[in-house]
Amino acid sequence: MRQTELPVPASKYGGANGRAVKMVRTTELVKRKTMSANKVEKTVNGSASKVNGASQVRKKTIPVLTKTVKSRTRTSKEPPSLKELKVLPSDEGFSWANENYSSWQRSIDVWSFVVSLRIRILLDNSKWAYLGGFTEAKQKSRRRKTASWLRECVLQLGPTFIKLGQLSSTRSDLFPREFVDELAKLQDMVPAFSTKKARKFIETELGAPIDILFEEFEDRPIAAASLGQVHRAILHNGEKVVVKVQRPGLKKLFDIDLSDNTDEISNNTVLTHLLVSRKSKLKTENLKLIAEYFQRNETFGGPLRDWIGIYEECATILYQEIDYINEGKNADRFRRDFRNIKWVRIPLVYWDYTALKVLTMEYVPGIKIDQVDTLTSRGYDRLRISSRATEAYLIQILRTGFFHADPHPGNLAIDVDEAIIYYDFGMMGEIKSFTRERLLELFYAIYEKDAKKVMQRLIELGALQPTGDLSSVRRSVQFFLDHLQSQAPDQQQTLSAIGEDLFAIAQDQPFRFPSTFAFVLRAFSTLEGIGYTLNPKFSFAKIAAPYAQELLDIRQKQITAPQLVEEIRKQADDARSYTMSMPYRVQRIEEFTKQLEAGDLKLRVRVLEV
Numbered sequence: 098m099r100q101t102e103l104p105v106p107a108s109k110y111g112g113a114n115g116r117a118v119k120m121v122r123t124t125e126l127v128k129r130k131t132m133s134a135n136k137v138e139k140t141v142n143g144s145a146s147k148v149n150g151a152s153q154v155r156k157k158t159i160p161v162l163t164k165t166v167k168s169r170t171r172t173s174k175e176p177p178s179l180k181e182l183k184v185l186p187s188d189e190g191f192s193w194a195n196e197n198y199s200s201w202q203r204s205i206d207v208w209s210f211v212v213s214l215r216i217r218i219l220l221d222n223s224k225w226a227y228l229g230g231f232t233e234a235k236q237k238s239r240r241r242k243t244a245s246w247l248r249e250c251v252l253q254l255g256p257t258f259i260k261l262g263q264l265s266s267t268r269s270d271l272f273p274r275e276f277v278d279e280l281a282k283l284q285d286m287v288p289a290f291s292t293k294k295a296r297k298f299i300e301t302e303l304g305a306p307i308d309i310l311f312e313e314f315e316d317r318p319i320a321a322a323s324l325g326q327v328h329r330a331i332l333h334n335g336e337k338v339v340v341k342v343q344r345p346g347l348k349k350l351f352d353i354d355l356s357d358n359t360d361e362i363s364n365n366t367v368l369t370h371l372l373v374s375r376k377s378k379l380k381t382e383n384l385k386l387i388a389e390y391f392q393r394n395e396t397f398g399g400p401l402r403d404w405i406g407i408y409e410e411c412a413t414i415l416y417q418e419i420d421y422i423n424e425g426k427n428a429d430r431f432r433r434d435f436r437n438i439k440w441v442r443i444p445l446v447y448w449d450y451t452a453l454k455v456l457t458m459e460y461v462p463g464i465k466i467d468q469v470d471t472l473t474s475r476g477y478d479r480l481r482i483s484s485r486a487t488e489a490y491l492i493q494i495l496r497t498g499f500f501h502a503d504p505h506p507g508n509l510a511i512d513v514d515e516a517i518i519y520y521d522f523g524m525m526g527e528i529k530s531f532t533r534e535r536l537l538e539l540f541y542a543i544y545e546k547d548a549k550k551v552m553q554r555l556i557e558l559g560a561l562q563p564t565g566d567l568s569s570v571r572r573s574v575q576f577f578l579d580h581l582q583s584q585a586p587d588q589q590q591t592l593s594a595i596g597e598d599l600f601a602i603a604q605d606q607p608f609r610f611p612s613t614f615a616f617v618l619r620a621f622s623t624l625e626g627i628g629y630t631l632n633p634k635f636s637f638a639k640i641a642a643p644y645a646q647e648l649l650d651i652r653q654k655q656i657t658a659p660q661l662v663e664e665i666r667k668q669a670d671d672a673r674s675y676t677m678s679m680p681y682r683v684q685r686i687e688e689f690t691k692q693l694e695a696g697d698l699k700l701r702v703r704v705l706e707v
């Protein structure tokens with residue numbers, strides 16, 4: 098969640114201390130008293146410098162008044178409007194926010210949604226269902242309405258489905274464009290929960306009253322996300338922080354939707370008649386059951402889509418995101434990766450005020466990266482900012498292998514030194530060394546325009562299923578490579594368009610792009626969009642060129658003598674094969690010409706829309 102200057106929009110936060118710190122129970126802070134003045138001492142992990150290096154972090158012993166000191170709740174005289182903050186007033190009224198919400202009620206809500214969705218999709222795809230006749234324009238219009246309905250239903254179903262909707266907005270290879278565009282709007286449209294709940298939750302998790310923990314605590318959240326919300330606060334030593342609080346009951350809801358739990362159903366419920374038995378166990382692994390249903394149903398792509406695998410990936414991601422200790426460790430690692438780069442800034446984590454469901458971080462305000470007018474009015478170099486944002490991500494993908502999986506404008510800001518500030522480290526991606534090597538090999542194959550090598554690398558990465566005849570896949574890949582490299586520099590496609598081409602191929606071929614691939618592609622597309630917003634002449638290719646050349650240089654240095662001999666032999670074999678096939682090729686051309694003249698030839702053309 099981001100931290101911005103006035104007005105403060107919705108955001109996500111994250112940070113790390115840059116080193117391992119001993120975890121201290123907050124209850125111990127209350128017990129530590131000095132011998133002289135009836136004061137308690139606590140250890141706070143602060144930083145006197147705003148550099149990512151671990152050596153800059155130090156522990157400070159700060160005297161803090163005992164419980165007799167009451168914290169002052171900060172309330173702005175003119176607080177930003179809810180519209181500016183993008184925080185919906187309250188989650189009250191949503192069934193999933195009710196403490197007594199049971200698993201069987203959840204199952205009814207979820208499966209009612211699934212059945213309704215299937216009916217809508219069937220009607221959208223049935224030509225007989227259109228009054229006055231079917232047209233593509235009518236179908237697109239109806240799909241947009243269905244997509245809008247889908248977004249509202251996802252919001253009603255709560256955090257699990259909101260997060261899944263956000264993840265789905267990166268997968269245009271799985272869902273219609275209308276659905277993807279509408280689900281992307283879920284980024285900020287999440288209701289807040291009450292301050293009373295937030296305070297109680299913080300006190301329970303950290304083991305001490307708000308008064309003891311903070312000098313000041315803002316009751317109004319500055320941001321609300323699908324999994325939690327953020328409040329500003331001030332520690333007793335005067336340091337400004339933000340406190341990220343998980344939604345109460347979120348783990349229970351996740352267990353109902355994602356885990357193989359069961360719930361007793363008594364014979365006075367509606368489901369009893371469906372289950373026949375007097376008392377039965379209702380499986381509440383709703384999303385896995387939905388994935389299995391999608392896998393069997395042609396309406397949702399059937400066996401062409403690995404819905405079970407997608408479900409397992411999503412479940413892993415979601416459970417990791419509600420572990421705030423894990424998020425803090427992610428930020429710690431991310432901070433170390435950029436310790437020598439001063440134009441990338443990651444906030445600190447205050448581990449003494451952090452638990453499994455509460456995360457306290459350094460307050461690092463900045464200007465939202467897509468607020469062009471504000472950046473311009475303050476004299477910021479927009480060209481430098483766009484280049485830095487892209488370079489930072491290239492470093493993550495090509496060098497460190499540990500990347501921010503959700504770099505939308507809400508998670509990126511600019512500080513006074515034009516440094517890129519990252520927020521929210523709940524969803525991170527890691528490219529293992531084996532995968533990174535295969536990705537580099539894939540890059541080399543694309544550079545060499547070798548469709549066979551590209552396919553082999555995709556198979557090794559698990560993105561292409563080696564089943565049946567892959568000749569049509571090879572033709573599609575070769576077409577893509579030819580189209581990609583035949584354009585003049587000033588006519589090159591955007592990354593977004595290239596991604597659409599890849600996903601278009603995936604619609605009809607046995608591709609299954611891993612979530613990591615989708616996250617990376619979506620991230621680059623987002624950053625490219627930010628780049629064009631900041632600078633109309635932005636060129637991703639120019640910024641990436643030095644990194645691409647670096648990879649090619651590494652490749653050249655890694656080529657051994659046997660590999661060089663093998664490459665020469667391969668080229669010789671290709672030349673010999675081409676020469677040997679020339680008479681046959683000439684004969685085929687003559688036959689082809691005769692068929693054209695006789696009118697006996699039927700052409701089947703397959704065009705990839707670009």
